[in-house]
Amino acid sequence: MSESLIIFCREWAVTVAMTGYLAPIYHRPVMPVHGLAQLTRILQAYPRMPVVLGLRPHEHVVELYRLQPLLAGRAVLFVGRCFYWTDYNLPEWLALERYGFCTWDAMHDPFSRRMELRRFSRLCVDEKDEGDDREGEPLNPGSAAALMTETQVLERANRWLYRELSATGLTGxxxxxxxxxxxxxxxxxPSRIRSLHKNNGLYKLGMTKHLTDLYRGVKVRAALQSGLTLQAEDISPETENIIPFRQEAGR
Known part of the structure; x- marks a missing residue:
């Protein structure tokens, strides 16, 4: 691996922990990022640098949608406690091409951690050009997304996910x-037939029949949007198009 590595998690303490896990086994300096403004600036300045995001896509749909122009073209690793079908499919909706997933259980185990990082390193070298890890021209988040409300973004994501259900092989x-x-x-x-179709559908999506899988794994919801912590210093020109979504989500 020749690139540095951006590390960003929902909480400051988790970012520190993730840095402690990855810094000793990564061959270049890691770059822990705290706060949405700093993340945006770093993504703008280094358009090809790989990034580890300690979050689950289904809980941050709107913010990832707004950051999509800054995430496209780079390798992205999502780290979370567990993932659902929605998590595994949203990166494709966001037009990300090089992405992976790692659970916290795998990150905690030294052997699994090295294996996951090795797997991620293969994503990092794909389509990499000479000097991609150097600072580049600043990029800006898309202005079109700034005109959309949280509800509109979630509706757009759910329409895409609904179409993907059939593409995954589910029956009507x-x-x-x-x-x-x-x-x-x-x-x-009838309840028996309904339960059969539900269980078969969830199985085809790689999930169990647990109600949590049904609630989190089939569609995205406003009630599950966690939002990234914003501090006073995070309110800056770089994040002014992202903050309105966070404010709406908190209402």
């Missing part, structure tokens, strides 16, 4: 049942 009944049950509705199917 399975798509219908999962879509209804994620909204708390049962439709007109």
């Amino acid at each position: 009944y399975e798509v219908r049942v999962l879509s209804l049950m994620t909204e708390g509705r049962n439709g007109n199917l």
Whole structure:
């Protein structure tokens, strides 16, 4: 690996812990980032530098959507306690091409941590040009996304995820049942048939029949958007297009 590595997590203490895990085994300096403004500036300045994000995509849909122009073209590793079908598919909706996932359990184990970093390093070298880790021309988040509300972004993501259900191999009944049950509705199917289609659909999506998988793993929800912590110093020209989403999410 020849690039430095950006590390950013939802919480300051977790960023410190992640840095402690990765710095000893990464062959170049790691760059811990604290705060949304600093993350935006670093992503703008280094458009090809790989980044580790300690968050789950389904909980940060809007913010990732706003940061998409700065994340595109680089290798991204998402680290979280566990991941759902929505997490694994949202990066494709965001037009990310080189991305991976690592659980905290794997990150805690020294052997697994090295294996995950080795796997991620292969993403980092794909399509890498000479000098990509050097500072480049500043990039700006897309202005079109700034005009969209949180609700509009989530609706757009859910329309895409709905289409992906069929593309993943679910039958029409399975798509219908999962879509209804994620909204708390049962439709007109008998409970036994409904349960069969639900369980089969979740299995095809790589999830269990647990209610948490149904709630988090089929569609994205406003109630699950965590938002990134904003400090006073985070309010800057770099984040002025991102902050409105955070404010709306907190209402």
